[in-house]
Amino acid sequence: MDSDNGGIPDNSDVIPDDPKRASTAYFPTQNQHNLLAFEDIFPRKGDYDFNDLVLTYKSQEVRNADNNPKELIMNIKVKAMGPCSITFLRFSSHLLRTRSKVQAYS
Numbered sequence: 001m002d003s004d005n006g007g008i009p010d011n012s013d014v015i016p017d018d019p020k021r022a023s024t025a026y027f028p029t030q031n032q033h034n035l036l037a038f039e040d041i042f043p044r045k046g047d048y049d050f051n052d053l054v055l056t057y058k059s060q061e062v063r064n065a066d067n068n069p070k071e072l073i074m075n076i077k078v079k080a081m082g083p084c085s086i087t088f089l090r091f092s093s094h095l096l097r098t099r100s101k102v103q104a105y106s
């Protein structure tokens with residue numbers, strides 16, 4: 001049975017009510033986050049304590065029936081921020097070469 005007529009049977013379709021979405025891939029895993037720590041005055045050495053910005057993130061890539069990326073959901077949490085000069089964080093992905101938008105943030 002293929003409820004959404006997307007070409008993937010319901011028992012293999014992670015999103016069985018959406019024909020444009022069929023599977024997901026998490027990085028690193030669905031229940032784990034990566035940790036990034038930044039030094040604020042790179043490339044100078046500074047105090048080298050890497051506590052000027054500490055964040056965790058995980059990504060969920062939603063793919064269509066052809067296993068091509070459909071959307072990327074990033075979960076980013078700032079864990080610590082020191083008295084630093086970091087004023088923005090830029091994010092880049094091969095998925096964002098085409099149309100992209102920030103759907104929610106806080």
Ligand SMILES: [Ca+2]
Pocket residue numbers: 002003004005006007008009010013015016019
């Ligand atoms: Ca389906």
Ligand SMILES: [Ca+2]
Pocket residue numbers: 004006008013014015016017018019020021022
């Ligand atoms: Ca589907």
